[in-house]
Amino acid sequence: MTTGRVLCALALAAAPVLCVVVLAVAGWIGLGPALAVAAASIAGGAVAVKLWARDLQWLETALRHAAAGDTAALARDAAAPMLPGAGRIAVGIERLARTLAARGEELTALSRASEAIVERLPDPLIVLGPQREVRRANAAAREAFGTEMAAVLRHPVLREAIERAWRGGETQVAEIRLPVPNEREVAATVLPFDPPLADGGRAILVLSDRSRERTLERMRADFVANASHELRTPLTSLMGFVETLRGPAMDDRQAQERFLGIMAEQAQRMANLIDDLLSLSRIEMNERQAPSEVVDLAALAERVAAGFEPRLAERAMRLELTAPGGTKVLGDADQLAQVLQNLVDNAVKYGREGGLVRISVQPVDGPPWPARPGAVMAVTDDGPGIPRVHLARLTERFYRVDKGRSRAAGGTGLGLAIVKHIVNRHRGQLLIDSEEGKGSTFSVWLPAPEAKAP
Ligand SMILES: Nc1ncnc2c1ncn2[C@@H]1O[C@H](COP(=O)(O)OP(=O)(O)OP(=O)(O)O)[C@@H](O)[C@H]1O
Ligand SMILES: [Mg+2]
CATH class of the missing domain: 3.30.565.10 (Histidine kinase-like ATPase, C-terminal domain)
Incomplete structure (x- = not known):
């Protein structure tokens, strides 16, 4: 028995021992019975201290199991505490441990689900750590940038956007043209997190490939410019001839004949162009x-x-x-x-x-x-x-x-x-x-x- 326990046992036995000593000194009880009562009190105190220590030990172990989420060990070591009140604490600990374990499982499932979502997102997504380093990258990012990820992050416009997000704590967007691993146009969105994400991530970087859209936009703009240019050439020529026919060639029968011939040709060219454009758009419409x-x-x-x-x-x-x-x-x-x-x-x-x-x-x-x-x-x-x-x-x-x-x-x-x-x-x-x-x-x-x- 440790000194602490001996002292506790003596403290518990102190009051009854003192009483019998007083009674014995006053001569109310004999020395023999007084010694017997004192010895019984000390022994009772020692037993109470032992039970107490045992229950405290159990509670301590139970708390350790609960903290580790080990409900099985908790159930295995369930030697019911004997002191009054300790039993209720034991039941509480067991319940708490079960609730904690259930919450833990829920959290694990949730974090697995969100990881799976991030992993399967079609856009490349990169989680940046406190030093702007790559902490995590989803499958799309690994496929799109592979070993070039660090080079991508060094792009000056992207770096500037990341710094702005870091300083201001607000989402930043940047349009960048990446030369590696193959040339493409990318819309980058930087989402800063303060406090950081559970895995220590300080920002999320989403890099969406916009090359196709940009090419289509350029093609559409080129198409309108080209079509207008193609129509304007014969139209300008037609307008020029109309002016000439109204003015200088008004009375020149021969010139009129010639100009009308050219005008008919130009008008035919415009008609051909419009026919071709219409036919192209019809084919495109049912191409699928x-x-x-x-x-x-x-x-x-x-x-x-x-x-x-x-x-x-x-x-x-x-x-x-x-x-x-x-x-x-x-x-x-x-x-x-x-x-x-x-x-x-x-x-x-x-x-x-x-x-x-x-x-x-x-x-x-x-x-x-x-x-x-x-x-x-x-x-x-x-x-x-x-x-x-x-x-x-x-x-x-x-x-x-x-x-x-x-x-x-x-x-x-x-x-x-x-x-x-x-x-x-x-x-x-x-x-x-x-x-x-x-x-x-x-x-x-x-x-x-x-x-x-x-
Ligand atoms: N058989 C060919 N030999 C040499 N060049 C050709 C031949 N076919 C097409 N080309 C070239 O390709 C270009 C595009 O041909 P395309 O048929 O698309 O237009 P186009 O003939 O100029 O006009 P459109 O066919 O609309 O009347 C032509 O302008 C021509 O320079
Ligand atoms: Mg042709």
Whole structure:
């Protein structure tokens, strides 16, 4: 027994021992009984102290288990306390431990859920620590920036936004252009946290890729500028001739005839441009819906070729058509006729005077191009060809290799853009092959009707 316990036992026994000593001194009780009562009091005090110590020990252990959330150990060590009141404290501790454990489980589940949400967010999200260091990055951020994360954070505009957020404690937004790992435009949002997040994070950085939207915005702006420019040129010319006809050429019959001819040409050019724009927007509108008719490409090619006879004759060109009957594809007959028409139109317009234009339609089984069965419709000319640098941009709206020549031939620069959109709608592929000085081949692959089956 420790000194503390001995002292406690003596303190408990002090009052009864003092009483019997007084009684014995006064002679009211004999020495023998007085000693027996004193000894019994000290022994009773020792037992009470032992029980007390044992219960306190139990409570201490129970509190330790409760703090550690170990309800199983709490139940295992449940030797019920014996002193009055200690039992109630024991029940309270057990209840508290159970509540704490349940809260702990709830918190773990909640934090797991929020981690899963952050991890799966489609936008890259980075948690910054107190030194602006990367504390955590979700899957999108790891995929988008990989090992370049630190380099991204060094971007001066982004750093400035982070510093502003740190100083002012308010959300900051910045538009940045990132050169690594590949060029893209990103909208960065910095959300500072004070007090910090549970994991010590001081700010969240959301980096949303806006490249697609920005490209679309630029394309839309370019498109409006290009379309207006294309319409303004013939319109200005028309207005000039109207002025001339009203003034200097008012009485000149011959000049009037000539000017009216040019005006009709310009008006026709505007009409062609508007027709092409309308047709492009119609194709774009139903581009998501793949066509489902079965089209006989050979018959279609014969029809289109026949329509070009007068224009071929104008340029002393020959046309050779190879189209085995019964070559069928899945498509929209009018749109496929338009594809062939635009390709042959280019071959006639830009091909060699007195040259040869070849149209070929043939079924293909698969590899090398492309991997599935279908048919390829190709138009080849033996003209000047197209320099390689232009090939990738040829199907952009209003893109022309030789602007002057295209305009002089009445071109609007939309023919191949229309071809590309129709081919896209057909889930087909367009391949442009050209060699300067030798000629060009435009091939369109279209899926076979069986491809529709599933
Ligand atoms: N077979 C070809 N040979 C040489 N250059 C070509 C050929 N086909 C197209 N090009 C070049 O590609 C450019 C774009 O062709 P596209 O058909 O889109 O427009 P366009 O012929 O100028 O006008 P549109 O077809 O609207 O009347 C042309 O301006 C021309 O410079
Ligand atoms: Mg064209």
